[in-house]
Amino acid sequence: MRAEIEEQPAALQRLLDARGDIAAIAEEVRRRDIRFVLLAARGSSDHAALYAKYLIETVLGLPCGLASMSSITAYRTGQSYAGVLWVAVSQSGGSPDLREATRVARDSGALTLAVTNDPRSPLAAETELHLDIRAGVERSVAATKTYTNELLALWLFVDALAGRDGSAVAGVPDAVARAVRDSDVEEVVSRYRFAERLVTVGRGFSYPTAREGALKLMETCHLAASAFSGADLLHGPVAHVDGATPVMVIGPGGAGSQLLRPVVDALVERGADVTLVRGSADDLPGYAVQVPDVPEELTPLVQIVPLQLIALELALSKGLDPDRPSGLSKVTKTL
Template structure:
């Protein structure tokens, strides 16, 4: 019998290689899709996704609004599948993000979007999937087969593919990502630090994760990983929303996972961290060294990368924490109860 979490651990470790592969082998496909999008000149960008991929889509929403300065939104698939909505989507780019490309609600949403005038793009780990087949354009994230139920390498390669695409649309060359695989190797090599962090939170029954800007999707993905692997009650809030009411539930018994980058989002988190300290909260911080040193515990990310690509690195410590916390609590993160690798919804 394989060790608990062996698949998840292997796939976390494969991420730097997957990023290098996508950056090289996917370059022409990214450029071709970017040219088509630039020629189409959308006035609005919609994203549709589920689960982990929904957090990648949220990241891309931030990128679209900041980098391309276009309005962007996240689609509720049920409006088209359950309620039969058929909106006018001319001058709209709709991007579907899915590891498997097999969920019926995403397929139907993209079909409707194409029928209603949108340019459609599928970002998947399965280039022959039904989702890719119904889309006009597709991007293969080239993560390789992912067997663990909890998505790790498919999530970060989705982030990378979406960044490379949107950067190419604005005329960039993707160079901001050049050093990321080497930095990711350094994070993964620090595995023992996350084993110790897992012991710190082994008996937690609930926790909160938080971040702002580009780091907010990281907070949401971190919470999901802990819920599905360690069966914790984990809630994710943007730093701003946390101060608007949920802060009242924070006490010394509710650990807070905070993602604090070196950019504008990280600066916006500083008042949040100050309030948490006032409450005596146990704050585990990932990101900028100064913020980590001021926290109860955490991990300072190596190097300095542009804020817009920092989510690729930020999530790895939380993936490793989820892996080791699950094992420490006697579970197998490769086989979380009640879950399957592909979830089909409509």
């Protein structure tokens, strides 16, 4: 896991070097009459898909939803997917339910795109278009470099579809390298070592990061971690936050961080142990693990890094093996 965290800058650069292939896919999609986008995924890839939902809605102005695959695979509902771009996101491309739902969507009129780390995967064979995230072989059960490469692949696709020039992403591999090298997580790990539960919070572009961070802590540390949108947290769940509950708030900067300000104020008022993950330009108050500044829509690529490192180091401090989490395997085949 440590080696693959450290490999992320090189993996991201490898994908950037192949952006011409992604532009060609975007050009093919642009020629179709796409009026709606549906994203289908599981696990970490579902968090990458949620990130893409924010991108598609804010950059492209298209309505976008997360598909309920069991509506197709279990309830056998018939739907028309005319005018829909169906984007299936999967690191392995091996999940049977994702493959079946994608096949049905294609047969029902959708333009289908698979985003995977394996062009020869069963999922890639089901779709008209395939976007290779080029992360290389990932051996750790806890996804790290495949997750960040999914994020970048989806950003490059949306950026090309919008007709932008991609210049905003130029410094991201270096920013991720600095986050890997400079993120000071030692104090957080020492404070959270004996925690039994933990809450992660985000808003807007940082909400997918909060969800992915909680997943990393659950699968590597056996920690009961719950992820919330800041808005949802204040609608009731904040009642179970107290001084014994560590809370990690992911501040994306810009509009997202402004939306999180009343959430941080409420957490501080309740005496919660709050740690912020934010850039230097973000003025959310409190103890912070600082990451390099990048444009708000690209912050998920940088801000997940300290959460990956915290999951890794916290697992080791507990005497756990983050590379072999109990009962988990690299490919989860849901039905």
